[in-house]
Amino acid sequence: MYIYLNGKIIPQEEAVVSVFDHGFMYGVGLFETLRVYDGHPFLLEDHLERLNEGLKEMNIEKSFGREEAVSIIKALLRKNKIENAYIRWNISAGSGMIGLQTEPYKQPNIIVYIKPLPKAAGMVEKTGKIVAIPRNTPEGAFRLKSHHFFNNILAKREIGPEMTIEGIFLTKEGYIAEGITSNFFWIIDGELYTPSLQTGILNGITRQFILKLAQDKGMIIKEGIFSLDILEHAQEVFATNSIQEIIPIKRIDTYVYKGMEGPVVTMLHKKYRKHTNQLWSVKELGGIKEW
DSSP states (O other), rough: OOOEETEEEEEGGGGOOTTTBBHHHHHOOOEEEEEEETEETTTTHHHHHHHHHHHTTTTTTTOHHHHHHHHHHHHHHHHHHHEEEEEEEEEEOOOOSSOOOSSOOSSSSSEEEEEEOOOOOOOOOOEEEEEESSSOSSSSSSSBBSSOHHHHHHHHHHHHHHTTEEEEEETTTTTTEEEEEEEEEEEEEEEEEEEOOGGOOOOOOOHHHHHHHHTTOOOOEEEEEOBBGGGGOOSSEEETTTTEEEEEEEEEEEEEGGGGOHHHHHHHHHHHHTTTTTTGGGGGOOOOOOO
């Protein structure tokens, strides 16, 4: 595969960065993952907006607009001869001296990874598993999609390589947080529940889109701080992320749910798919962003 590195599209085997890059040395870096559907980078503007906010927080002097990003993505699609793809847009701080830096990073390394995906098909049902390790708290005022991923790695080690299991974090206080690489939702008597950002979770782009779709449908939405025992009363449970879209959960421990047969999950997935080849932002549906 060919990837993008600092203005050039090169074979992935030739991509290198300095060992003095502070993304490598101190974890000063951010990434976004998004899905390309038949050549269209779905919700690209929302991903870039979140990325740009995070770059300000990390004191990295770089921002991205839609035109630049589309140009890079289209060039990668052409070079790799694909139309449906996984994109990881990665910004690493760039080289610096040994030691913590307080000055702005002015020359970050910009890396755009790509890999082919099959044309979007149906939902994939999974089993949920509560992991023992608690979700760590954000490094700053809000959770960034940063290089600090060891908490997620430890959780993944707990559940192992099995792809049909979705690991679910609790906070250190025992409240429901999020999946290892996903946000988390459930349905009780037709109402949509999801953990509040106050739990320290990532405000996922797909999370925001699902909340807007549910709002447009007239559903009651309850964001809050919830104990695990609330899942005893749920009829449907699902997770979301930008690559896997909506992931129906059939079982968590002794609790059994409707999985792929859930009417709300089915409805949301159908509405989701109506927009994947055209939307650039949740705002196009009148969505309200929260950070």
